Each structure stands twice: as C-alpha cells, then as structure tokens.
Amino acid sequence: MTHTVSADRSVRTAGPKFVVAYIAALLGCYFALITPASVTVALRLQQIDPEHKVGALALALGLGALLAVISNPLFGHLSDRTTSRFGMRKPWLIVGIFGGTAGLLVVAFATTTTTVVLGWCLTQVLFNAGLAALVALLPDQIPPERRGVVSALMGVCFPIAMIGGSFVAQAVAGLPPFWMFLLPAIAAPITVVILCAVLPDRRLDPAARTPFAKRDIARMFSFRPRHNPPFAWACLMVFLLSAGFSTFTTYLVYYLSDVLGVGGGEIAHSAFVVNLIAFGIALPASLAGGWITDRFGRRGLMMISSAVMLALALAVMIVARSVPMLYLSAAIAGVGLGGYFCGHFAVPAALLSGDGEAAREMGVVNIALTLPSSLVPVYGPALLSFGSSASTNYPVLFGSGVLACLLAIPVTRKIHGLNRGVERP
Structure with missing residues (x-):
C-alpha cells in the first residue's frame, strides 16, 4: 500500500498495528547490529587471532563505525529521492536489512581477521541503509502530537537489544561460533517484512524530485557552529x-x-551481567529522568549529573580488581546512562535552527552519537600500550573516558537557559 506524494510531505495517522510493527522492527535491527558490535565480534576475533585481537578489533569496529556514520545520511538522502512504485522506504528496508544480515553471516563463518573486517564493514553499510529508511518513518507516519510516546519506545530499544544480545551470546557460548551471530540476526529480516506488510509507504512523484547535484552530498555532512551556537555546544556535549x-x-x-582474569567460557556470561545491571538500571532511570525534565525543566542539570555518574563509573573500573567491583561500576553507569538517554536527543532537538534543516541537523546529532564508537577503537590501542608491552594499560584508557565525561560539564553549561527549561537563549 503506497500513497503518491509531491515534494510536500504528508503525515498520516498510523494505527497501533503499525506502531507495534515499527518498534519490533527497530528492536530486531538493533538486536542484530548491537550484539556483534558490543560482544560477539570481539569474541570471534579473540578465537581467530588472540595475539592481535586488540588491533584487529580496532580495525573492524573503527572502520565499520566510520562507514556507518557515512552510510546513514547518504542512504537517507537516496531514500528521500526514491521514486519506486513500492514506495520511498520499503526498497531500502528490504535491501538494507537483508543485505546486512548476509554480512553478518560472512562474519559468522569467517576464519581470518580480514574476512571478519570485510564482513563487518558490509554489515554496517547495508544495515545503516535500512536504518536510515526505518528512522525516517517516524516523521513520515507519526503525527507530531504522538511522536513523544513513539520516540520513548524507540529509545528503550537500544538497552533492551544490548541486554538481549549479551544474553544470547552467553547462552550459546558452548555452541559453534556462528550461532552467536545467527540467532541475534534472525529477528531483523522477519520483523522488517512484517513492517513492510502493514506500512502505508509514501511514494514520490518523479516530477516532484529535484535534480541531483553533487553539492547535496557535501551539504549533508556540513556543520556550521556559528550559525547556531547552542546547537553546536549540544552536539559537542553528546559527542563527549x-x-x-x-x-x-x-x-x-x-x-x-586481561584485568579481571575471567576465563574464556565465562566472559560472555560476565558481559551479559554487566550489561543487564547497567541497562536494567538505565531503563527506569531514563523514564524517571525524562518525566522530571519534562515537568520541571533542568535538562542541563540532568546532563551534568549524567556526566558525573559516568565519570565515576569509569573511575571505579580503573581501580577495580574483581568482578563485583565491575558490577558496582555498571550500576553507577546505569544511573548516568539514564540521565544521558533522556537528554541526548531531547536537548539538541530543542535547539534546531528552525529554518527547514531539521533532518540535516538531526543527522549531525546522529554523527555525534556514533562517531566515538569509531574513534575509541582507533586511539584505544595506543592508550592501552602506553607504558605496557602487553597492551593492558586500562587505567589510561578509562582515564580518557573520565576526561571526556568531565569535559562535557563545562560544555553543557555553555548552553544558556537549559536549566530554566527554556532551550533557546
């Protein structure tokens, strides 16, 4: 089912069936993508080449995340210009998610580091092609007065996928390696097919499509801090x-x-418990924090509190020498993440320029959110090897994280009026 539209967007009121299918598809995609990014790619590289695992992980996650940052706005732009009779979003949902799942199978059956890296890059590019179309369904299908509830449901998909992925990874630890990639990936194509079946997709009239220009690609990645300083500070806060x-x-x-001496068979289980603690606390903390900031304002104070708690969690990891201490760090991080999740989109969204560039500027926010995941694996090995021939200097690595969180505090204070509930000065 499609609706032909001109260049002007028409938002339709989606029913509960669509909302359920939409959230299920987003959760399925996160489940397939976050599980390998956070746990199973590292485990697979450790199985293939334990001596060079840190450098291999840096290459795989760093290059993959960088391609994700580029692919998301690029394919989003292509989706906006798609004139297929099937709609603007459906073709990219199908091609992206099914192609990304194929990339995960390449990683699952890889026997060399090179194959893992190539498979993971393919996964990131194609999954982000699908995710670009998936996220665009929010303004396409949900009217403004209902986007708050749907956005909140979208927000909890990430921690749920993180916990679920860790559970699957530790549950199949004794099975052949491909299962820890295959099981988390199954839900994504199934839920996307169901979503496409109930999606009344927009269809762009070819006559309404503007001519393509090379400068359109460059403009997608442009960032003008002087044009809107509060928004620029908010993006830097999110990045840090x-x-x-x-x-x-x-x-x-x-x-x-390397530090706590957890055996190979127990690593996946311990990682699951850490994620369960951190995100299990983050979920109610985020909902409570969102209610407080919606009711009383003080978003700046909430983000500063989040920075302090995240810095404290990383400081505990620096001195931790036991798994229970790591669990304590995860609990503190959960509180910090609760404050972070309720403001990492809300603060920048309240500071948009309002000159017809909302989609592009939210793309900048997405880059601020995702770019660190490509940078940390790049500079991480240098920090781990600082003064350590075994590349196990985790205090320096986590110290850099503490510094980033603490730097976010003065940056947040630069966003004038935030604590009064008035987002623009």
Missing part, C-alpha cells in the same frame, strides 16, 4: 558523553579477560 561511555563498552570483553 558518547566517547566516555564508548570506552566502557568497546573494551569490556578484553577488560574481563
């Missing part, structure tokens, strides 16, 4: 907090084995 948190998640598997 994301960088701090990324040091926690990226090297969790290796921290468990």
